[in-house]
Each structure stands twice: as structure tokens, then as C-alpha cells.
Amino acid sequence: MTAVLQRSLSQRSPLALRGEGPMLVLADGRRIVDASGGAAVACIGHGDARVIQAMTHQAARLAYAHTGFFTSEPAEALAEKLVGHRPGGLSRALFVSSGSEAMEAALKLARQYFVERGEPGRVHAIARRQSYHGATLAALGVGGHRARRALYEALLPVHVSHVSPCFAFHHRRADEDDAAYVARLALELDAEFQRVGPHRVMAFCAETVVGATTGCVAAVPGYFAAMRAVCERYGALLILDEVMCGLGRTGVPHAWEADGVAPDIQTIGKGLGGGYQPIGAVLVGERVVHALWRGSAAFSHGQTYQAHPVACAAALAVQTIVEAEGLIARSRDLGERLQTNLRAALSEHPHVADVRGRGLFVGVEFLADRAARCPFAASDGVAERVKNAALDAGVGVYPGSGTIDGVVGDHVLIAPPFNVPESLVDEIADKFAKAVASAFERVSA
Ligand SMILES: Cc1ncc(COP(=O)(O)O)c(C=O)c1O
Structure with a gap:
């Protein structure tokens, strides 16, 4: 018997006892190579004493302080590490506790951006089929994976529509080269803006390299530049979800660097804390920060555990190791x-x-x-x-x-x-x- 509502009610999951570098040790004595880092989470392996020490130190010094009153040393240092050098114009970081929460916050930020700019009619997000952006209702609603959506379809937000993914292996026609394929997808996105009404669209959302739903599918060259051009044409934001593919997973700091197109808003998660603590983040471009600054000068969104000091300390230690090594x-x-x-x-x-x-x-x-x-x-x-x-x-x-x-x-x-x-x-x-x-x-x- 188990009192945990496990993922499956019919099959009991094996008990994982310990993590040692790339290995997981189970209660039945088996040693498993964690070859997927869970879900692309464990980027520096398990049990790293330096991360544990950073967490312990922070927990002893200050485990929690509400962000409505205070900021904290590790949150400031982590933000500085991530966006202090303004990669692609991203200049602020908001810390949350998961990738789904990061996507929720990103969508709310996009919405607030347009309200503050005096364009309250922009409510619609265009995303892609066969994508995954998280399990909470708005994040699931932006996601385009039919089977994952099906049970909750009735609860999902209505101001979302989906266009084709960039998945050349299955969807590029035999008579198309990359440029022709990209041109077709750009036309499709443009047509979707027209169908919805260009002044109703707030953002186009995409995983830079699609992870869980299609299995590590990168876009063909020129794709993101073409999608960015469509967004620019209609004044919409580009939100790139790098919760799974970001922070070095694809061999570059941000996956978008390989595509040469920076987003207005970016989400990260998994590899940020490497599994040592639950943490995700929204990285915000200057254009969006500036609009908020000139408007209400506040992001109208908050959660009890945002920028949790121990989570930020763990992520800071993980990112410091990734860089130093x-x-x-x-x-x-x-x-x-x-x-x-x-x-x-x-x-x-x-x-x-x-x-x-x-x-x-x-x-x-x-x-x-x-x-x-x-x-x-x-x-x-x-x-x-x-x-x-x-x-x-x-x-x-x-x-x-x-x-x-x-x-x-x-x-x-x-x-x-x-x-x-x-x-x-x-x-x-x-x-x-x-x-x-x-x-x-x-x-x-
Ligand atoms: C691309 C992407 N976005 C968002 C999420 C949601 O992250 P979380 O499960 O931490 O809420 C995931 C999780 O797999 C993901 O792969």
C-alpha cells in the first residue's frame, strides 16, 4: 500500500533511495544510470556536495522572506548571473517554482504589457501543435499536444490557437528545401494572425527545441527569424519556452543562440536548479520591462514561494558549477x-x-x-x-x-x-x- 497518489494507481513505482553523480540507487539494490536526468533536469548529476552546502548555508541564514517585503542575496546574485550581461536584451529575472508557473507568469506578463501600452484588445496567444508548455491550465492550454489536453479541454483558456510545428522530419515536403518550408510556415503564421485579427494577438509561443512531445526537434535554419518577422509585423511578442532545452542542455547557454533570434520573454526551469530545488524563471526583455516601468511600475503577479532563497541558492550553485567547469x-x-x-x-x-x-x-x-x-x-x-x-x-x-x-x-x-x-x-x-x-x-x- 502507498498513501502517495503516484502517477499510476495500478503500478507501484520503485523506491529511489540515493543519487550519486549520474546514478540513481534504488531500494532493491539496483543502480540505474539517470540517462535522461529525469526529464532533462539533473544537469550536474546528483549529490553534489557544493550545492548541498550552498542550500544548507542559505537555509540556516535565511530560509524564507516574502518578496512583497524583501529581496534576498541569492535571488539578487542569481538574477545577476542570468541576465546581468543582458543576453539578447533580456534584463530582468522573475523566479518561480516550476516551468509551468514560469509559463503562466510569462503569459500574464505579455497580457499586462499590452494593457499598459493601451492595447487591451490583445488577449490571444498563438502556439504550435505537438508542443508542451506545462501542466497548469493556462500552460496546458497554450500547449498543443492533443492527448495531454484532451481530458481538460473544457477547462482550457479559449484565447489560444495553434499552427504547425517546425518538424522537418515529418512535415517538410519532398519538393521543399529549408527556405521553402520556412516560407510556408511563415505564411501559415501570418494567416493565423489575420484570422484571429492582428490586433488581438499578444504573443507567439514556441519551445526553441521541442522536448517532451516530439523528442528534441530543433527548427530548420531561418525558421525563428521568419516567425520573429511575422510577430514584428503585427507588434506581437515572441515567447520562447526553454524550460527543457535551456541553460546549456543543447550545447549553448540559451538554445535560441543557435537560431540567432532572442525572445521578448523566455522561460527556463529544469536545468536551472538541476533538480536540487524546484525552481523556474521568466527572463524579461527590456522592451517589456520598459513598458511596465512607464506604466504601473509593477508586475501584477505574485506567489508565496517566488524567489525562494534556498531554491535560488541551489540554482546559483548549480549555474556556478556549470560555468566554472x-x-x-x-x-x-x-x-x-x-x-x-x-x-x-x-x-x-x-x-x-x-x-x-x-x-x-x-x-x-x-x-x-x-x-x-x-x-x-x-x-x-x-x-x-x-x-x-x-x-x-x-x-x-x-x-x-x-x-x-x-x-x-x-x-x-x-x-x-x-x-x-x-x-x-x-x-x-x-x-x-x-x-x-x-x-x-x-x-x-
Ligand atoms: C518545454 C516545457 N515547458 C514547460 C514545462 C513545465 O515544467 P514543469 O513540469 O516544471 O512545470 C515542461 C516540462 O516538461 C517543458 O518541457
Whole structure:
């Protein structure tokens, strides 16, 4: 029996006891390589004494002070580290406790921006199909994953619509090059602005590199510049969600740096605190800060635990380690090694359709028929089977389904800590390839 409402009521999750670097130790004695860092969270591994010391020190010094009255040393230092150098014009940071909360705050910020500018008619967000922006109602509403939305559809915000994702592997036509594909997607976004009414749209939201819903899908070159141009044409904001792909996961500090387009508002999460504390953040561009400054001079949003001192101290320690140890370059280099190994081990497998990603943010997609690009039935539960086979082989990978249209399609995500030893990267690829073979034996059995 368990008194915890676990993710599954029918299957009891194994008990995780300890984390040691890239490994998780279970109560039954198994040692699992945390090859996806949970959900791309554990960027420096588990049990780092420096982070624990920073948290302990902060908890003893000041565990909590309400942000309606006070700011704190770690919040100030973390904000300075993240936006003190104004990356892409982002100049302020708001700290919350999760990626979903960061998206909620980002949407409210976009709304307030337009109200303060005297454009209260701007209420609509355009996002993309097969995206994920969080589990709370507004964040889920902006997300475009059909299966994840379905149960709550009646509760989701109505001022949201979705356009196609930039997913060349499935959706670029055979007669299109990247430029033609981007031009088609830009026309589609433009048409959606026209349909909604350009002066009703407040923002276009996208994950810079799509994570959980499609498995590490980066946009083709020129895509974000073209989407930014459409937003500029109609005066809307660009919100980039880097909750999963940000802060070095893709081998650059911000994933948008590889696309050459900075957002007006950016969300981050997971790798910010590396799992040591629940923390997410909204990074705010000067244009938005300036409008608030000239208007009410306050962001009308607050939560009890925002900018929690212990969470900020943990994130500051994690980010200091990432910087001091050159872990972002390591994520880039080891990511290439991981992809090369996975391709070598899996390219002949009839159901492995694609190995892709940037840095240590790698997706492997599965299809029933590679040539015909035909997925397995959702009821086959292929991603979950691969996850279970990998777990049996001692490797934790993160499964996703609905890859193609939000219902069918399967992938897994491999996203180990940036400081994973090289030998373990090779072991992950090796064990994962064996697990894939065994998973498909079970599917066809
Ligand atoms: C891109 C993206 N945005 C937002 C979220 C929500 O973050 P959280 O689960 O911390 O609320 C996630 C979580 O997977 C995510 O991948």
C-alpha cells in the first residue's frame, strides 16, 4: 500500500533511495544510470556536495522572506548571473517554482504589457501543435499536444490557437528545401494572425527545441527569424519556452543562440536548479520591462514561494558549477559523441526512424514502417515499452508519445548530466541499443 497518489494507481513505482553523480540507487539494490536526468533536469548529476552546502548555508541564514517585503542575496546574485550581461536584451529575472508557473507568469506578463501600452484588445496567444508548455491550465492550454489536453479541454483558456510545428522530419515536403518550408510556415503564421485579427494577438509561443512531445526537434535554419518577422509585423511578442532545452542542455547557454533570434520573454526551469530545488524563471526583455516601468511600475503577479532563497541558492550553485567547469561545451561535445554512438548502434534497426537533437538533448524516434513513415498504434505503447526495457538494462530514458500528431508516434529522450563521464556516454548508447532490440522482441511477441 502507498498513501502517495503516484502517477499510476495500478503500478507501484520503485523506491529511489540515493543519487550519486549520474546514478540513481534504488531500494532493491539496483543502480540505474539517470540517462535522461529525469526529464532533462539533473544537469550536474546528483549529490553534489557544493550545492548541498550552498542550500544548507542559505537555509540556516535565511530560509524564507516574502518578496512583497524583501529581496534576498541569492535571488539578487542569481538574477545577476542570468541576465546581468543582458543576453539578447533580456534584463530582468522573475523566479518561480516550476516551468509551468514560469509559463503562466510569462503569459500574464505579455497580457499586462499590452494593457499598459493601451492595447487591451490583445488577449490571444498563438502556439504550435505537438508542443508542451506545462501542466497548469493556462500552460496546458497554450500547449498543443492533443492527448495531454484532451481530458481538460473544457477547462482550457479559449484565447489560444495553434499552427504547425517546425518538424522537418515529418512535415517538410519532398519538393521543399529549408527556405521553402520556412516560407510556408511563415505564411501559415501570418494567416493565423489575420484570422484571429492582428490586433488581438499578444504573443507567439514556441519551445526553441521541442522536448517532451516530439523528442528534441530543433527548427530548420531561418525558421525563428521568419516567425520573429511575422510577430514584428503585427507588434506581437515572441515567447520562447526553454524550460527543457535551456541553460546549456543543447550545447549553448540559451538554445535560441543557435537560431540567432532572442525572445521578448523566455522561460527556463529544469536545468536551472538541476533538480536540487524546484525552481523556474521568466527572463524579461527590456522592451517589456520598459513598458511596465512607464506604466504601473509593477508586475501584477505574485506567489508565496517566488524567489525562494534556498531554491535560488541551489540554482546559483548549480549555474556556478556549470560555468566554472565548462559544462556547456561538454554538453555540446558529448552530445555529438552520444548521437554518433546511437546512430552506429541503431541505424540498421527497422523501427528506429531518427536520432536527433543538439548537445546532450537527444531524441530517438520509432516507427512501425520507416520507409512509409508509418507509426505504431498508440495502443502498442512503444515508447513506454522501450523505457521499461531500458530500465531493465539499468538505464533511465524519458518516453514520449503522440510524436506525430499528438496521438500516434513514439520517441524517447536521452539527456544525461553534462558532467557524465565519456565512458558512461558510450555505455548508455550500448545498453540502450540492446534495450531497444529487446523491447521490439517484446512488441512482436
Ligand atoms: C518545454 C516545457 N515547458 C514547460 C514545462 C513545465 O515544467 P514543469 O513540469 O516544471 O512545470 C515542461 C516540462 O516538461 C517543458 O518541457
